Amino acid sequence: MCGVDGAAPAPGDVAIRALGPGDAAGCDAIVASLPYHFGDGHGRELCAAAVREQDGFVATAAGMPVGFVTWRPWYRAAAEITWMAVHAAERRRGIGRMLVDAFLAELGPEIRIAVVTTLSEATPEPGVDDGYAGTRAFWRGCGFEPALDPAGWWNAENQAVVMVQALGP
Template sequence: MPEPNLASAGGSPDASGIRVVRANDAAAVARILATLPQWFGIPESNDHYVEAAASMPSYLAVTGDRVVGVLLTTIHFAEAAEVYLMAVDAAYRRRGIGTRLMEAARAELRRDGVRFLQVKTLGPSRPDENYAATRRFYERCGFTPLEELLQLWEGNPCLLMVAAL
């Protein structure tokens, strides 16, 4: 499936030419996840993320007509939401795209009355350099580690992090 025409989807580009738009694009999510096997190496999980990307609230980072990053959210309660998926194409990492996606999602969630945002990631009791960097990113975005859940994901510790909006 071709990526949607994003030329008129909104969002102002920053100095790097990146703009964040609200649109669903499951094909772009599949392509982006394929560039990140060190984080997204379980095909069944990736299939689930791609399926969710067709309907969940989605923030896309776009340069030209190419989607280079995605953030999906889900609302659990009127005042509590979750970053369900966040991924930036490997060729575009370390350019502030994740931060732009997070800022856009947080601003909209705040406007909608959400007070708390959570994210789940691999916990620190399973040492992994890539996920250590992920946790540092979330901490820079204002998230605080809340609890490491050992039974949520079979064989993998889940770190629950939260941020007040």
């Protein structure tokens, strides 16, 4: 479990705190550093709105945002991670895991199911070395398992997979 709001930062220079209005431009810059993963303009707009409206955490290094996660509640017992990214220059340092740990630690005991949606393995990414297979591996490493590929959620070219994690005892 990582530290939140003043607890010991790890790794090294990275701290996690609640996302605030002043972080929005920094989050936009993180998204801009990931042109493959955030290649869809509508998706970028939705993400930009989420970092301005939804609850979340931001990871900072030297005071600058280097990663973020946003979420929203659904039914009484479920919470969904809506958007998440770590700056291209800061990936694979453990920052994403810190953000997910912070999200999970924030949830009340009534929340029994955490949900995230990403690109399904049913959507091929030919010739892409750094695509959504890595993202799915990240989510599996954080305890999420693929549950269903709902038809028609996104568009004909991009099939979504809903990944879930059961929480609590």
